[in-house]
Amino acid sequence: MKDYFYTIEKEIFSEIKIQKSKFIATVIPVPSQLDIPELINSVKKKYYDASHHPYAFRVGLKKDSFRYNDDGEPSGSSGKPILEAIDKYELSNVLCVVTRYFGGILLGIGGLRRAYFDSAENVIKNADILKIFITKKINLNFGYEFISPVMNYLNNKEIKILENNSNELVELLCEVKISEVENLKSDLKEISNGKIIL
DSSP states (O other), X not given: OOOEEEEESSOEEEEEXXXXXXXXXXXXXXXXXXXXXXXXXXXXHHTTTOSBOOEEEEESTTSOEEEEEOTTSSTTSSHHHHHHHHHHTTBOSEEEEEEEEOXXXXXXXXXXXXXXXXXXXXXXXXXXXXXXXXXXXXXXXXXXXXXXXXXXHHHHTTOEXXXXXXXXXXXXXXXXXXXXXXXXXXXXHHHHTTOOBO
């Protein structure tokens, strides 16, 4: 099971000129799909005098939620190539808007496709790409006689302890990569003869 995805650290933009047209690409990390309309509007406001603002986004752990929009450019000439640039870098939870200031020379659909793809790829290449692990929080309860082997195990597996609420029993809240959850359960069962409660 894949337990990670790639996204970008922070919003950045870059600019390229093609045949006198100016293309300004903005790539933005998206915490939630609900934020997208507001983020698109903020780019449109910033470049309010531009001809077009095509965009594409992909969100979700399975990368199954996406959309692209040509914003008045010929159909298929702009939004889709922007999404192709996002997909080339296997990104999720990102929005890319490419703003175009028309320079008076028609590029044709093939030229537009290349220009929008190149512009989106250029900004993504300059972004700091992060690998985000998908994790689950798991509570462990056990007697102090198992503290040493359990702590060694968590340390060796690089499992993060978020909270230590120990009292009469040891109680740890851990963050575990989803691909490791089943291993954790069986390994701790073995370490404690089934006495650790998850």
